[in-house]
Amino acid sequence: MGKVIVIFDKLARYALRSQRIPQINCSLTWGNHIKRHRSTGLESSDTREMLSQLPLFASGEIVKGFGRGSKELGIPTANFPLEVVKSLPESLPTGAYYGWANVDNGPVYKMVLSVGWNPFYSNKEKSVETHMLHNFNCDLYGQILKICIVGFLRPERSFDSLESLIAAIRADIEQAKGLLDEADKAKLKEAPFFTEKRCPSK
Ligand SMILES: Cc1cc2nc3c(=O)[nH]c(=O)nc-3n(C[C@H](O)[C@H](O)[C@H](O)COP(=O)(O)O)c2cc1C
Numbered sequence: 001m002g003k004v005i006v007i008f009d010k011l012a013r014y015a016l017r018s019q020r021i022p023q024i025n026c027s028l029t030w031g032n033h034i035k036r037h038r039s040t041g042l043e044s045s046d047t048r049e050m051l052s053q054l055p056l057f058a059s060g061e062i063v064k065g066f067g068r069g070s071k072e073l074g075i076p077t078a079n080f081p082l083e084v085v086k087s088l089p090e091s092l093p094t095g096a097y098y099g100w101a102n103v104d105n106g107p108v109y110k111m112v113l114s115v116g117w118n119p120f121y122s123n124k125e126k127s128v129e130t131h132m133l134h135n136f137n138c139d140l141y142g143q144i145l146k147i148c149i150v151g152f153l154r155p156e157r158s159f160d161s162l163e164s165l166i167a168a169i170r171a172d173i174e175q176a177k178g179l180l181d182e183a184d185k186a187k188l189k190e191a192p193f194f195t196e197k198r199c200p201s202k
């Protein structure tokens with residue numbers, strides 16, 4: 001098993017280096033992340049298997065959501081269109097994640113990500129929403145968001161109040177900041193994926 005992981009790891013790194021990633025909404029496994037998710041408390045072996053396959057790369061145009069992120073939460077989240085949401089593995093657990101993101105091949109920023117139905121708002125459609133830890137001072141609709149999902153923080157849940165939801169996301173952000181400074185996660189910021197000019201899925 002160890003050998004298989006190492007070989008897969010090498011192939012994934014080679015594909016990234018030579019920029020021969022077959023499509024942009026793709027996932028790649030880097031074997032050294034394989035043991036990281038024991039503490040999530042998520043029981044299913046499918047779930048653990050899925051999380052062990054992070055990091056996962058995805059990209060797509062930024063589209064409009066419900067407009068609550070900025071107005072109600074003070075935490076804007078850039079939404080992917082439904083086809084990108086559907087292109088992600090179905091077994092990817094719903095919840096809060098952390099990782100790296102950039103817009104139109106610009107600078108790469110730390111990010112937190114929500115995957116799911118936002119039970120606090122009882123959304124009918126699954127969404128994948130990225131909050132970048134950067135002050136853009138403008139909207140980004142129509143631009144291409146690229147993300148690297150590095151790790152899982154917690155399952156999604158409902159809350160008693162808006163304040164509790166905001167506090168939970170703020171805590172996610174603080175946790176993400178620290179985790180992304182760790183050397184093995186920080187190096188993913190340099191993935192060639194973020195600077196590729198061509199969009200292979202088009
Ligand atoms: C890191 C992170 C964690 C989140 N966790 C939850 C959650 O546990 N439950 C929930 O209902 N919504 C959660 N949200 C989603 C917010 O409810 C969502 O961003 C908000 O509804 C804004 O949606 P909009 O982009 O459509 O305006 C989370 C968002 C982020 C960025």
Ligand SMILES: Nc1ncnc2c1ncn2[C@@H]1O[C@H](COP(=O)(O)OP(=O)(O)O)[C@@H](O)[C@H]1O
Nearest residue numbers: 064065066067069070076077078132139140141
């Ligand atoms: N730091 C940021 N992270 C994510 N989106 C941002 C950020 N700063 C500005 N934006 C913009 O704000 C939008 C998200 O705001 P939000 O109120 O959640 O609207 P929507 O519900 O349409 O996604 C993004 O689509 C993007 O255009």
